[in-house]
Amino acid sequence: MKHINFLILTLFWVTFSCVAYAQNTANITLTAAKQAPVTVTLVLEDVHFHPNLGTGLADAKLDAVASVNFAEKTTEKAVIQLNEPKMMRLQYSGGGVNKTWMLFLQPGDDLTVNVAENADVTFTGKNAGYQTFLKNYFLENQYQYLPVFGYKPSQIDNKSVVQQSDSLKKVRLDAFEKFKMGNPVVPAFEAYVLATTATEPSLTRQLIQEKIMRRNRVAKLDATQRKELEDFTLTDFKIQPDDALLSQAYRDELRNWALIPSTRKFPLESETRYEISPDALKDVYAFSKEKLANYPKQKEYLATYWLNYAATAIPGIETAKTLLADYKATFPQSPYSEYISKLIQTKESLQPGAAIPDITLLNTDSTAVTVSSLQGKPVLMVFSFSIGQHEPGLKVLEDKYADKVTFTYVSVATGIPLSTWKQYVKTRPTAKHLWASDENIDVLKEKYGIDIRYPFLVIDGAGKIVNRWIPQEFPANKTLEAELQKVAK
Numbered sequence: 001m002k003h004i005n006f007l008i009l010t011l012f013w014v015t016f017s018c019v020a021y022a023q024n025t026a027n028i029t030l031t032a033a034k035q036a037p038v039t040v041t042l043v044l045e046d047v048h049f050h051p052n053l054g055t056g057l058a059d060a061k062l063d064a065v066a067s068v069n070f071a072e073k074t075t076e077k078a079v080i081q082l083n084e085p086k087m088m089r090l091q092y093s094g095g096g097v098n099k100t101w102m103l104f105l106q107p108g109d110d111l112t113v114n115v116a117e118n119a120d121v122t123f124t125g126k127n128a129g130y131q132t133f134l135k136n137y138f139l140e141n142q143y144q145y146l147p148v149f150g151y152k153p154s155q156i157d158n159k160s161v162v163q164q165s166d167s168l169k170k171v172r173l174d175a176f177e178k179f180k181m182g183n184p185v186v187p188a189f190e191a192y193v194l195a196t197t198a199t200e201p202s203l204t205r206q207l208i209q210e211k212i213m214r215r216n217r218v219a220k221l222d223a224t225q226r227k228e229l230e231d232f233t234l235t236d237f238k239i240q241p242d243d244a245l246l247s248q249a250y251r252d253e254l255r256n257w258a259l260i261p262s263t264r265k266f267p268l269e270s271e272t273r274y275e276i277s278p279d280a281l282k283d284v285y286a287f288s289k290e291k292l293a294n295y296p297k298q299k300e301y302l303a304t305y306w307l308n309y310a311a312t313a314i315p316g317i318e319t320a321k322t323l324l325a326d327y328k329a330t331f332p333q334s335p336y337s338e339y340i341s342k343l344i345q346t347k348e349s350l351q352p353g354a355a356i357p358d359i360t361l362l363n364t365d366s367t368a369v370t371v372s373s374l375q376g377k378p379v380l381m382v383f384s385f386s387i388g389q390h391e392p393g394l395k396v397l398e399d400k401y402a403d404k405v406t407f408t409y410v411s412v413a414t415g416i417p418l419s420t421w422k423q424y425v426k427t428r429p430t431a432k433h434l435w436a437s438d439e440n441i442d443v444l445k446e447k448y449g450i451d452i453r454y455p456f457l458v459i460d461g462a463g464k465i466v467n468r469w470i471p472q473e474f475p476a477n478k479t480l481e482a483e484l485q486k487v488a489k
Contacts, residue, residue, distance in 0.1 A: 026082050026109040029125075030068050031075045033117065038094030040115055041067040042078060042103075045087045047245055049304055049336055053414060053445060054385055054452030056312035056343065057336065059251065059305065062089075070094075070115065082107045085188040087246050089140065092119060100140040104130045104189050129183050137172050138193075142200040142249060156216050158208050165204040172197045188243040195244035199253050202236035230260045242297035251301075258288050258302055275453075275471070278319040281310050285323055289330070303327055304336055311343045312451055315469035320344050346449045350468040356459050357447040361410065361434040362418060364425055369434055372463060378487035379406045380480075381457040383450045386413050387424045390455060391431075397481060402430035404488035410434045412441050412450055458483045 030040050044063045052058035065088075066078035088103040090113065097119045104127075105111070111125045123131040139145060142165075149164040176193055179185070206229050213225045221229070237257040244250045259276070266280035276284070288302035307327050311320040321344060328337050349357075358372045371381075380401075382390050391409060398407050409431060411421055418435050425433045436444055444450045448457065449468070456470035458480075467483045 023107045024081060024083055026080045026105050026107060027077065027111065028066065028080065028105075028109075029075060029077045029112045030066065030115065031112060032070045032115040033074070035072070035074055036070050036094065036117065038070045038092065038115065038119075039067065040070070040113070041091045041093075042080075043089040043091060044080065044105075045089060045248075047086075047251075049308070051339065053412070053441065054450065056451075057304065057308040057339070059301070060248070080105065085186070085243070085246065087192065090121065092121070095119065101131075102134045102138050102140060104134060104192065106186065106188075129179070130189055133175070133179050133193075137175055138196065142203050145200075145204070154216065156212055158211065162201075162205050162208050165201045169197055169201045187241065188246060191241045191243035192246045195240040195247040195250040198236075198238060198240070199247065199249040202232055203249060203253065206232045230264075233257050234260060239292070239295060239298070242295050245297060245301060254298065255302065255305060258291070259284050262287060275313050276309065278310075278314060278316065281306055281314070281319055282322065285310075285326075300331055300334070303330065304334070307340055308336075311340050311347075313453055315454070317344050317347050320347075342446075343449070346446065349447075350449055350465060352465055352467060354465050356457075356463050356465055359440060359443055359447065361436050361440060363435075364422055364427055364433050366418065369432075374406055374408065374432075374459075375463045376461055377406050378404065378461050378466075378484075379408055379457075379459040380484065381459065382407070382409045383412050383444070383448075383455045383457070384409055385452050385455070387411065387416070387421065388426070391426070393477070397477070397484060398430050401484050401488050405484055407431040408434060410436060410444075412436050412444060414438050414441055456480050456483075458487060460487050 028042060030042070032038065042065050044061075044065050046061045046063055047059065048061065049057040049059055050061050065080050066076060068076035082105060085104065085106045088105050090101045090103055092099040092101075092115070099119060101121065103111075106127065109125075109127050111123060111128060111131065113131075114122045114124065116122070121135070123135075139148075145165065145168065146161060149161040151158050151161045172193070176190075176197075180190075209232070210221070210229055213219075213221060213228075233253060233256050237253050239254075240250060245254075259280075262280040262284035263276065265283060266277050268275075268277070285303060285306040288306065289299055292299035292302060303323075304327075307320065307323045310323050311317075314320075320340065324337065324340055324344065327334065327340075331337075356371060358370055360368050360370050363369050371379075382394065384390055394407070401407075407430060411434070413421075415438070418437075421435050427433065441450075454469045454471055456477075457468050458466040458470065460466050466487055470477075470480050470483060473479060
């Protein structure tokens with residue numbers, strides 16, 4: 001009897017483990033009738049905050065989970081780890097044709113994607129109906145509809161595009177009601193469909209109206225014009241259920257809707273600077289908590305977004321400290337508090353007068369160069385997130401101060417080998433070029449707080465920080481030149 005009980009218990013745990021595993025995965029099989037020079041890739045759009053070089057935390061991670069070249073084989077199966085519904089991009093490339101379809105995936109799904117010779121796809125398997133509905137009524141984003149609607153970039157008035165966008169909204173809603181009559185629809189799918197359907201027409205109207213305002217020119221909008229565009233958002237936007245965060249268009253408008261009242265109360269301090277002010281950040285953080293009190297996921301999403309902005313996009317640290325204290329009390333289980341805390345600590349260590357942390361980088365001849373070895377003359381370090389970034393714009397300053405300041409361009413573009421970087425570097429006597437490996441980029445992130453919005457660091461001849469938080473400014477970088485004047489004496 002004991003043996004029978006043991007066997008039953010063993011079978012129970014095996015069955016339970018298999019069911020639990022299945023409920024945390026989804027299977028997708030990519031298949032084609034015959035071999036062809038076509039590549040199909042599945043990209044998971046994972047909406048969660050994660051560290052991103054140069055911006056702190058990004059709110060969505062694009063992860064290529066499977067790819068198949070049908071010139072080599074006709075089928076590929078992917079097992080995807082999932083704990084909750086996610087959106088996915090199905091990307092097709094071949095024969096000069098590039099297409100993207102949106103998929104809605106849940107734990108437990110078993111889906112087959114059939115790729116046809118005419119660059120089309122069909123779906124079979126569990127929840128294939130969701131994918132077919134999205135394929136018929138949803139492109140990857142609202143901008144893909146513009147050429148379909150007859151949008152002409154050279155034409156100022158494209159008002160017919162707005163009418164067609166509104167018509168698409170009605171078609172989608174009617175089709176979705178019919179779809180629900182014959183298909184059980186989970187809340188997350190409905191939230192994605194309704195949020196995207198409600199948001200995209202408003203964004204299209206704003207785009208067309210802004211085009212009319214600018215009259216096809218690179219022109220600055222005045223306060224009245226900006227208010228008119230903002231009013232579209234304030235009038236049209238409606239809070240949707242938390243699962244609406246699956247929609248990128250909805251997330252973008254959610255942030256915009258929350259921010260507009262605060263930036264109206266606390267406008268930008270300068271016409272050449274675009275950072276949200278500390279007062280506006282505190283205000284929008286409080287506004288987001290209050291207005292989204294009944295939407296816990298969206299409340300935490302926005303609070304995390306504004307906290308990250310405070311810790312990365314503005315030079316001071318007091319606002320970030322204030323918001324972090326409230327954030328820890330409001331979201332005690334958040335995994336992001338520690339990350340933001342370390343970021344603030346890094347910024348605290350990079351104040352004027354502090355010694356610059358030393359690090360070893362590589363020169364164009366592959367020799368090691370320490371930052372400390374540059375001492376003796378003031379240094380301008382320029383963090384380049386792509387090869388050659390900032391150099392054309394700094395030519396005037398480089399020519400003006402080259403004999404008094406060492407211009408040092410540090411490549412922090414991830415994934416670029418030293419050999420590749422060397423091929424594109426334009427060496428000259430007035431500048432040094434240094435390369436950071438991916439490992440050293442992590443060190444620079446930790447010790448130097450490298451950020452795409454603040455790519456400049458001025459160091460005096462003794463290796464002390466003069467200013468770490470110098471922003472990009474256009475057309476002339478007045479802040480940077482003022483700092484160079486201080487040290488170039």
